[in-house]
Amino acid sequence: MRDLPPLTELRAFEAAARHMSFKLAAAELGVTPTAISHQIKLLERHCGQPLFRRRPRPLALTWAGEQLFPVVRDGLESFREVLSTVRDGGASGRLRITATNAFAALWLVPRLPKWREAHPSLKLDIVGTDAIIDLKTGEADVAIRYAVKPPADGVGSELMRDTFHVVASPSLVGAEERLLSPAELARFPLIEAEWPPTDTHAPNWRRWQRAASVQYRAVPDLSALASLTFREELHAIEAAIAGHGVAICSDVLIAPELASGALVTVSQITLPGYGFYLVYRDDHPKLVSIKAFIAWITLASAVPQAPAEIPTNTG
Amino acid sequence: MRDLPPLTELRAFEAAARHMSFKLAAAELGVTPTAISHQIKLLERHCGQPLFRRRPRPLALTWAGEQLFPVVRDGLESFREVLSTVRDGGASGRLRITATNAFAALWLVPRLPKWREAHPSLKLDIVGTDAIIDLKTGEADVAIRYAVKPPADGVGSELMRDTFHVVASPSLVGAEERLLSPAELARFPLIEAEWPPTDTHAPNWRRWQRAASVQYRAVPDLSALASLTFREELHAIEAAIAGHGVAICSDVLIAPELASGALVTVSQITLPGYGFYLVYRDDHPKLVSIKAFIAWITLASAVPQAPAEIPTNTG
DNA sequence: AAGTGTAGATGAATTCATTTCATCTACACT
DNA sequence: AGTGTAGATGAAATGAATTCATCTACACTT
Numbered sequence: 001m002r003d004l005p006p007l008t009e010l011r012a013f014e015a016a017a018r019h020m021s022f023k024l025a026a027a028e029l030g031v032t033p034t035a036i037s038h039q040i041k042l043l044e045r046h047c048g049q050p051l052f053r054r055r056p057r058p059l060a061l062t063w064a065g066e067q068l069f070p071v072v073r074d075g076l077e078s079f080r081e082v083l084s085t086v087r088d089g090g091a092s093g094r095l096r097i098t099a100t101n102a103f104a105a106l107w108l109v110p111r112l113p114k115w116r117e118a119h120p121s122l123k124l125d126i127v128g129t130d131a132i133i134d135l136k137t138g139e140a141d142v143a144i145r146y147a148v149k150p151p152a153d154g155v156g157s158e159l160m161r162d163t164f165h166v167v168a169s170p171s172l173v174g175a176e177e178r179l180l181s182p183a184e185l186a187r188f189p190l191i192e193a194e195w196p197p198t199d200t201h202a203p204n205w206r207r208w209q210r211a212a213s214v215q216y217r218a219v220p221d222l223s224a225l226a227s228l229t230f231r232e233e234l235h236a237i238e239a240a241i242a243g244h245g246v247a248i249c250s251d252v253l254i255a256p257e258l259a260s261g262a263l264v265t266v267s268q269i270t271l272p273g274y275g276f277y278l279v280y281r282d283d284h285p286k287l288v289s290i291k292a293f294i295a296w297i298t299l300a301s302a303v304p305q306a307p308a309e310i311p312t313n314t315g
Numbered sequence: 316m317r318d319l320p321p322l323t324e325l326r327a328f329e330a331a332a333r334h335m336s337f338k339l340a341a342a343e344l345g346v347t348p349t350a351i352s353h354q355i356k357l358l359e360r361h362c363g364q365p366l367f368r369r370r371p372r373p374l375a376l377t378w379a380g381e382q383l384f385p386v387v388r389d390g391l392e393s394f395r396e397v398l399s400t401v402r403d404g405g406a407s408g409r410l411r412i413t414a415t416n417a418f419a420a421l422w423l424v425p426r427l428p429k430w431r432e433a434h435p436s437l438k439l440d441i442v443g444t445d446a447i448i449d450l451k452t453g454e455a456d457v458a459i460r461y462a463v464k465p466p467a468d469g470v471g472s473e474l475m476r477d478t479f480h481v482v483a484s485p486s487l488v489g490a491e492e493r494l495l496s497p498a499e500l501a502r503f504p505l506i507e508a509e510w511p512p513t514d515t516h517a518p519n520w521r522r523w524q525r526a527a528s529v530q531y532r533a534v535p536d537l538s539a540l541a542s543l544t545f546r547e548e549l550h551a552i553e554a555a556i557a558g559h560g561v562a563i564c565s566d567v568l569i570a571p572e573l574a575s576g577a578l579v580t581v582s583q584i585t586l587p588g589y590g591f592y593l594v595y596r597d598d599h600p601k602l603v604s605i606k607a608f609i610a611w612i613t614l615a616s617a618v619p620q621a622p623a624e625i626p627t628n629t630g
Numbered sequence: 631a632a633g634t635g636t637a638g639a640t641g642a643a644t645t646c647a648t649t650t651c652a653t654c655t656a657c658a659c660t
Numbered sequence: 661a662g663t664g665t666a667g668a669t670g671a672a673a674t675g676a677a678t679t680c681a682t683c684t685a686c687a688c689t690t
Contacts, residue, residue, distance in 0.1 A: 006676075010322070023638085031679090032678070034680080036638090063598050079325065082382055338666065
């Protein structure tokens with residue numbers, strides 16, 4: 001005996017159980033009530049016991065019917081939903097873009113007005129997360145990943161790379177731009193974002209100190225002195241803008257602030273960052289839209305961003 | 316267009332996706348690989364896009380296929396499981412009995428050796444819970460409910476009723492059995508179990524006090540004096556046995572202790588309790604086993620329980 | 631009590647979805 | 661170049677699903 005009966009039987013049963021009526025189930029499925037009666041009879045034979053109590057009216061589910069109904073109903077409903085998603089997969093005029101929190105907030109979202117000008121009918125849903133979303137799940141159409149090397153779960157291309165600079169607010173270090181020695185830096189609160197513990201090449205104070213040791217004979221243990229560590233790179237940047245300390249920041253993320261003077265570099269020693277990679281699946285039903293986005297963001301990354309307005313009050 | 320394609324197509328797709336092979340899917344389903352090819356072609360037409368990448372080998376799921384596969388796989392698996400449950404519904408040599416915690420622990424479980432003597436091949440799973448399990452869910456085959464009136468979700472019959480007595484350990488009130496006035500009772504810690512706040516007729520000290528006021532002119536506010544309240548009736552009983560105070564307890568649950576002298580009644584004022592009701596569905600596939608259990612427990616309730624051994628050390 | 635209407639049951643006949651058969655294609659391997 | 665394999669395709673065959681015709685068991689009305 002097959003482990004599953006013909007699924008036609010389950011569909012008939014589910015409709016009849018939902019309506020508590022063979023006649024209404026027949027109407028819904030576009031067959032005669034006789035077809036429903038036959039299908040349910042077959043399913044009851046398969047189960048070895050009745051699924052409905054026919055008399056007295058109205059119909060009622062038996063114990064077996066009660067066990068079966070919610071499972072079949074939920075299963076068929078999940079089929080409908082996913083089939084609808086798949087059918088509409090190429091139709092919806094929206095793309096779901098995932099990017100790291102900081103990149104989404106500081107680089108991508110500020111440029112969305114330009115995107116809208118270029119593509120008014122193609123909406124973007126931006127999902128900021130530092131977690132890696134596997135494109136196979138369908139949770140995102142395009143991913144912008146910050147990584148050491150190109151990702152492997154789709155077509156990947158490098159959008160840009162960044163460089164980490166030591167920066168501070170003029171309110172902290174003075175209006176005139178001047179470079180500070182490591183010993184001078186050590187006098188300020190040092191700000192950095194957290195990186196995965198396994199990332200030994202992270203552009204943080206520890207790595208900067210190693211780089212500084214090449215030029216300076218006596219470099220303080222800046223890593224131990226770092227006193228303001230943020231889970232979100234975004235928050236580290238905000239703290240630096242607010243004048244809370246000296247920070248190591250990605251030039252991609254603080255380009256507007258560097259341009260406006262809200263942040264100034266205070267050391268010529270910089271650290272190469274990683275790459276921003278675009279990833280998508282080339283069998284995606286929205287490939288045309290995805291390629292339009294790829295083209296746009298590639299162009300956008302070649303255009304300097306406007307200087308940031310210097311905020312007069314930071315919350 | 317129907318909201319669901321023929322489910323034969325989904326079954327073919329799921330098997331092919333699971334095996335990553337039309338040939339192996341065909342073997343599993345007992346058809347030719349051509350049948351699988353046709354079925355999947357039809358499903359792809361329904362979805363408006365391919366579900367498999369055929370070349371290069373091996374087969375791979377497309378984006379649409381990746382969306383569809385886990386949902387269909389899980390749905391079909393849940394169908395298999397519930398159909399198996401329903402098919403085996405009457406075959407399994409076990410009954411699942413649910414009862415209140417106290418009744419299960421103090422009345423039913425102690426009698427299971429007698430049950431095993433009478434029905435060695437019919438295993439019982441006892442589920443102690445003070446929550447009401449709706450028999451429709453199939454989580455229990457028989458319910459023993461403690462309630463004011465017979466339940467309505469199945470065939471119900473009253474097993475027995477109980478009476479609440481004021482009792483204490485001889486270690487607390489002395490070896491000779493004597494009755495205490497309300498004022499004398501108030502000198503001891505008073506123990507009771509919690510009842511639902513909405514149950515205004517609960518057999519607790521508040522209700523006992525109202526009953527006592529009929530015979531005694533000045534009855535202390537025993538409800539306010541009650542200082543040991545337990546979520547579990549079982550624990551209230553254990554505290555009384557341990558000599559921690561005077562308690563109001565169901566005679567059904569402490570029959571062995573009353574018989575052995577581990578607990579003694581210290582007032583002639585008693586409170587009628589509620590009823591213990593047996594409930595089951597008469598369309599249950601295990602009806603024969605259920606009726607055997609009903610017959611046994613009805614007989615067992617007419618037989619006095621052996622006195623409890625007086626424990627020399629209570630933890 | 632008789633007549634009427636309704637929902638589900640049943641078996642035979644019909645319809646149509648599923649499957650097989652025969653042949654082809656596109657590789658990978660020798 | 662020859663061989664083997666897995667999937668593709670269209671026509672034909674098979675069998676599951678459905679309809680048709682009739683029946684049954686009520687509930688309701690007269």
